[in-house]
Amino acid sequence: MKEINYGLVGSDISYSFSPGYFKKKFEKDGLKNYRYNLYDISDINQLPAIIAETKRLRGLNVTIPYKEAIIPLLDSTSKTAKKIGAVNTVTVSKKGKLKGFNTDHYGFRKSLKPLLKEHHEKALILGTGGASKAVAYALRKLGIEYDFVSRNGDEVIFSYTDLDKEIFDEYHIIINTTPMGTYPNIEQCPALDYSLFTDKHIAFDLVYNPEVSTFLKKAGEQGAVTKNGYEMLFYQAEKAWEIWNK
Template structure:
């Protein structure tokens, strides 16, 4: 085993990634002085060459857009969780040279909700229908007993979400984005849209709403999250997801039983406050 162990996050664009902050904080708290974690600007065209160039010092990779699907053909195996949404955000490089892919976004989302006391809901709503929405659906398949309504902007997106629902065993119903404020009656709302997309909905948040999980983390809070909190609802943000999925990555890559969640979150909060 090499004395120095390497890990990194790959993607494009990658300069904004908080993953190095979180993983380095974990290494520091765990006393893993010979571990390093970096970021590399890698697009789909450059991914095969990067992966082939990894030597035995490498322990793992984190993948962000646009590589979560592109990495799959380059792996020896992927977990059932990753296969369920055709997306890998974590690669562990084993001692025998195998590349094994997983998806920690899904259990990370579940863990973040559990930390806030949300373990089961009777129904839920999703705002948006992009790549993050499929991971949200996969997470809801574990905690939602009833229907999930996805609010989308086109019939093509609606069909896509219903397809994911069939695949994941979730009763997915779709509704037009024009009626997205109706989502707020659900006990759990997961907003998976880009920055600015839900700003106009902030004025529609009712009194005493349920739980909002807005996957954005910068700028924070979003207008929707701020309005939700002002009206007494529970709010989780993108940093909650980022930290919980990173905790699972650290555990898989290093082999430690329990990654330092508090230290990682504190490091992420400091980094965001400095931007």
């Protein structure tokens, strides 16, 4: 029986949840000839050779730092991925044509929605990479205003040093879309004044390994509702599987 291949493209991704998740899925569904591989590459331009060498490759997930960089290598992108400006799911046709999709926005929206209360009207998105764009798209769909935060702020983006009590009193959802705090660098966290979190805040971390990041731990100590990125990953993976099997 010939193998059908899927995989994850990223850099320094040995920690990833995806291989274990899809291995269990294949076993549960009796898909004995299905494989999910890690494509840990230092340059996105290595990807075309991998695709050419991998027989019966049907789909890819894409993670940090290539969600934006992969777009020029694709033959087409979905309308939503085009609007977001980032891709985390790719279909590979039998003729080798690549089409990009974004399922991160779906996973994030599904995961955040149960936590929302009336006062959760505005969000701060920590980071400005590909994942942040999907989060922003999801927040727009939920009718939540947002602003970005980065190390180097400007006229339209907050810097971390801008964030004071007045801003925290206005923005009650704080979302970490950076890889900061991911295993093995688990002591790291965004440079916030964590004493500004209250029980009115949601602290959402796209990091899921460790289960409780330093960001979530410090926010939780101030009474914030906390959630990691595992459920988001589950939802986006299910949506990716649906796309691959259309």
